[in-house]
Amino acid sequence: MKQRRIDIEQLQEQFRQFLRRKMYRNTQERFRVLERAAEFDRHFTADELYVYMNTSGDKISRATVYSTLDLLTQCNILVKHRFQGDSATYELAARKPNHDHLICRDCGYMIEFQESALLALQDEIARRYGLQAVSHSLQIFASCGDSATCQRRRESSSTTDHDT
CATH class of the missing domain: 1.10.10.10 (Winged helix-like DNA-binding domain superfamily/Winged helix DNA-binding domain)
Structure with missing residues (x-):
């Protein structure tokens, strides 16, 4: 971005x-x-x-x-x-300006992104209620798709591996 x-x-x-x-x-x-x-x-x-x-x-x-x-x-x-x-x-x-966050809930890895569809949706929703949108804030929490690349999951599994 x-x-x-x-x-x-x-x-x-x-x-x-x-x-x-x-x-x-x-x-x-x-x-x-x-x-x-x-x-x-x-x-x-x-x-x-x-x-x-x-x-x-x-x-x-x-x-x-x-x-x-x-x-x-x-x-x-x-x-x-x-x-x-x-x-x-x-x-x-x-x-x-006008960006959102996608965050791994395990390791905290964050991606900042802009999505024009979200901007249009914020305007549409505000108009529906008789308001004018000024800004929005969106945080999407997810998990890394590959557990091998997720730092926190990798650390917790290596701790678990040593305990067995």
């Missing part, structure tokens, strides 16, 4: 306007969290971002990272996911 080029100035302006509307403070730390989050080209956790920032010379508290991620999610710059009850992961909304 092709990723979009990110215009960080546009994201900063979107965040600035959001903070102004909500009457929150425009702090340098919040904008640094946005900049560092935009550097990820994959899903990331709050702790991964926190470690990345602190090892890159940004001295920032864990609480600031978490609270800023919540704000970035509220203003639709980030999308927050919970895959199988794991800790929350985030991704930049503008990087890969």
